[in-house]
Amino acid sequence: GEDVEQSLFLSVREGDSSVINCTYTDSSSTYLYWYKQEPGAGLQLLTYIFSNMDMKQDQRLTVLLNKKDKHLSLRIADTQTGDSAIYFCAERASGTYKYIFGTGTRLKVLA
């Protein structure tokens, strides 16, 4: 079945780059997403990538997709304390609009 995995925690210093990794299993996924969740809040869509792309950049965010290894990463440049949150990757199951979410990575930015 479909499965999306992420490391649970990441801690970085303010100003450094953060890289959050995600692996998925559905080789026919067409869209892959990154969401941010701040404490007690819903999910904020950060960016998404089509499966026929290798990279997408949006200001401080860079998404890299390695389809062969089914590996997705989110790089946040110049990480700020306001970036501290939980980051979820998600894949859209082929043929449906159903999202499969990863376990979430808790990013802590140290001042």
Place this chain on the structure above:
Amino acid sequence: GAVVSQHPSWVICKSGTSVKIECRSLDFQATTMFWYRQFPKQSLMLMATSNEGSKATYEQGVEKDKFLINHASLTLSTLTVTSAHPEDSSFYICSASTSGEQETQYFGPGTRLLVL
């Protein structure tokens, strides 16, 4: 654009009562709405998918009679937790997508339910 609201943002109720949670798309027509449940420090688990005017499609293991979903209009879906029990306490999040952009779901801020 693409704002989704939920009401209430949090609710405390006694065991055995029913609780209704509303999900509204404020600036677009949501042909499809989704309801998720999130336990502390865990990921989102899809409960059901609803299309406007149709019966909701529930995920395996989700009780239809326990979690009643109504998607009566293109801007409103409701989730009613019937005869709530403490184990129903959770964070409930809805999302919505449009017919023209079905690839993307826009999420509401969530509703925290605590059943005493």
